[in-house]
Amino acid sequence: MGKSTLIIVLLFLYTPSNAQNENAKLKEKVSVAVNNIESKCIDWRRDFHEHPELGNRETRTAGIIAAHLKKLGIQTMEGVGKTGVVGVLVGGKPGPCIALRADIDALPIIERVNIPFASKVKTTYNGQDVGAMHACGHDTHIAMLMSVAEVLSGMKNEIKGTVKFIFQPAEEGPPDGEEGGAPLMVKEGVMENPKVDVIFGLHIESNIEVGNIEYKSGSFMASSDWFTIKVKGKGSHGSQPWLGVDPIQISAQIIEGLQSIVSRQSDLTKAPVVITVGKIHGGVRNNIIPEECILDGTIRTLDNAMQQEVHKKLKLTAEKIAEASGATAEITIDTKTLVTYNTPELVKKMIPSLQSAAGIDNVKEREWVTGAEDFSYYGTKAPSFFFYLGGMKKGRDPKTAPPHHTPDFEIDESGMKTGIKAFCNLVIDYMNMK
Helix, strand or coil: CCHHHHHHHHHHHCCHHHHHHHHHHHHHHHHHHHHHHHHHHHHHHHHHHHCCCCCCCCHHHHHHHHHHHHHCCCEEEEEECCCEEEEEEECCEEEEEEEEEEECCCECCCCCCCCCCCCCCEEEECCEEEECECCCCHHHHHHHHHHHHHHHHCCHHHCEEEEEEEEECCCCCCCCCCCCHHHHHHHCCCCCCCCCCEEEEEEEEEEEECCCEEECCEEEEEEEEEEEEEEECECEECCCHHHCECHHHHHHHHHHHHHHHHHHCCCCCCCCEEEEEEEEEECCCCCEECCEEEEEEEEEECCHHHHHHHHHHHHHHHHHHHHHCCCEEEEEEEEEECCEEECHHHHHHHHHHHHHHHCHHHEEECCCEEEECHHHHHHHCCCEEEEEEEEECCCCCHHHCCCCCCCCCCCCHHHHHHHHHHHHHHHHHHHCCC
């Protein structure tokens, strides 16, 4: 047989259909492994739920994760971004580096859900006595990614490339005065050594039915900016407001003025804008006009140019309204997260992977979300894709499902199986595209 004939034969033997068959076999192995690990995943989730830890304090959680990864023979790094854990699984064949991320922190909330593994934890947050609860589903994220690590490590020799498992602390934000979350993980090099080619993340949702996946290409979740406006006036007796400059009354005008930025100054056909004042503090007594009133709030935008424009308009509005009444306004704006942006080319390629995990009819594109996610920082270093996973009981009305960040938040654990399979399928399909 001549050399050219041999090449033709080899090309025939490894046609695209053969590659597809190889993928199909791997996914079948994943399906079997996911069914076998589901009960273990549920046990992990319940343990984390019963023992929640707040951001930058997830020492017990991190210890369990690290011990599991080491047991699987996965290279494990601890103390990344304070309490984060990173596992690196090197496959048996060359290929890309694919990162998967789970957040691991809880929230300062006292749980009201009547379940055997409900949290009874009491702790402190920014100097206040609080409860602790996994009221945003991060406990399920940890358990699912631990399960994915076990499933893929069992297929190590068939993995093309490297899988990096990122268990990130403080997604909800670190305590005051501390760094944390995805920005710190990125700063400490989590997307390097080995350099990440692509990163995937998911978030379980209490108002999406189990078995379903929702996503959006391009801008998906909003940036989150926190602002403080200090209105400085002149104190007076409450019976003689004309002798002072009332910062509380001026603050009320500013709050109204900020909403005109949304309703009259922003092109809402381009992207939504939200400005919310969530906290007001001013005065100590009914009959005293204070010298100062402080407003704290948040800005949500889904377009980077609009974000900067809103910043300028907020400052101008507050300053000019205060000035018109003889007061001054000092404004600070702190960016907490960027816009979570799903790389369109990547989304288009990977939708079949999600469909093979959940079923074609159960994967839907949705509108953008004004909630925020610090997963957005990973997207500044590599193409990224973040999607929602259903966690609501079948047949329930989404409008009656307890929202995230509330004491009654709950998740149907049967939805985790779809999440495990989705992550595994994304890895298998992407590694075979290169």
